[in-house]
Amino acid sequence: MDEESFRDWSMKAAEWGVEYRRTLRERPVRAQTTPGAVAAAIASSAPETAEPMEAIFADFEETILPGMTHWQHPRFFAYFPANAAPASVVAEYLVSAMAAQCMLWQTSPAATELETRVIDWLRQALGLPGRFSGVIQDSASSATLAAVLVMRERALGWQGNREGLAGQKPVRIYCSDQVHTSIDRAIWVAGIGEQNLVRIPVAGPLRAMDPAELEAAIRRDKDAGRLPAGIVASVGGTSVGGTDDVAAVCAVAKKHGLYVHVDAAWAGSAMICEEFRGYWKGIEEADSVVFNPHKWLGAQFDCSVHFLADPDSLVKTLAIQPEFLKTHGRDGVINYSEWTVPLGRRFRALKLWFLMRAYGLDGLRERIRNHVAWSQKLARRLAKTPGFEIVTQPMLSLFSFRHRPPEGGPADDHTLALVNAINDAGQIYLTQTRVDGQLAIRFQVGQFDTSEADVDAAYDAIVEAAAALAGK
Structure with a gap:
């Protein structure tokens, strides 16, 4: 072309x-189509020679669009x-055209510095205290995995990445049955194992974790020689909006030295409205919070914001610095690839900047x-x-x-x-x-x-x- x-x-x-x-x-x-219908209309192998864009675009409209x-x-x-939102779509046009790989400050300084700024705009909009900083993840699943890895490493004295989990005490994570299945996956990927994800009974119209049951479960695990590591609280669970008492959960966690991650992937956007913040009262005591601007706020997928009270713990868990990834001669720069599981990073901050300015x-x-x-x-x-x-x-x-x-x-x-x-x-x-x-x-x-x-x-x-x- x-x-x-x-x-x-x-x-x-x-x-x-x-x-x-x-x-x-x-x-x-x-989509009003039957399984296999789209696949049947697509050639079984790639063309050996170039095809005209007119034909490709026509096939998109005739074959692909009806199956969407x-x-x-x-x-x-x-x-x-x-x-x-249309403004975020325009930003994505520009991101796609530039096609920048924004893994380090030096690979696109503006992408890193804009990310820092728009995350702080959102922190202020949500009413979070100034001690929180953050990073844009691809999805809440990645943010939750990162949080679970931090829980694991803190509980194991930062030895899990080096020594593995073999021979260690069982690491225990606590949540209700209202959390998203991404928590289960995080437990699997982190090597903790499904049997060490402890489901706490819920009560009340919001289906909140029972704080007394939570504390009892933690004490039982300690008595049994297991290693309590962290709690995943829910604000606006996917099924019917299950919402934990964040303040009560954090109080229990503080008593036992556990890390609290709050999954507010959907409901977090509503916290730009002060009258809804009662749903996550006590959020300032959490260690990390995730919400997805690509859900309710209007940013095009993918765009998940992961707030952290102590980003050093996340960097300590995830950062690897071979010589070819070091930024020499620049002190104080942030390399956000050290805050995420993937090394590669898209320029996601631009659509947030366009979105918040345009609306x-x-x-x-x-x-x-x-x-x-x-x-x-x-x-x-x-x-x-x-x-x-x-x-x-x-x-x-x-x-x-x-x-x-x-x-x-x-x-x-x-x-x-x-x-x-x-x-x-x-x-x-x-x-x-x-x-x-x-x-x-x-x-x-x-x-x-x-x-x-x-x-x-x-x-x-x-x-x-x-x-x-x-x-x-």
């Missing part, structure tokens, strides 16, 4: 993106959002407040609609519900049939979860361009699908 073709196709791609976003409401939210679920659709109410914190707060209000309004409407019940009350903009099966049929079968009917219709997209052993349907508002009318349309789609099932 020569310079002129690069210009033409870059412009066409940008124009396509604008038109795509403009017409999203006209498309079904979830549209995460930027204003009626995407499944999972948690993976937003890409302002007030504009971002307004969106989040609207999402919470609209979701809670929908929960109230469904609660008053015959046949529906709210299973878990709204935690910010997330709640779950069920529809009673006709003639006392199997509840789980009916719930699954309902969520499939809703999604097959294509007007909205929802997902299910399991609450106290039974299936329920999750609903969350968080897509960047969702309007109140879109949430009202969700009510209609849910009620109409339930009525159609009941009429069978």
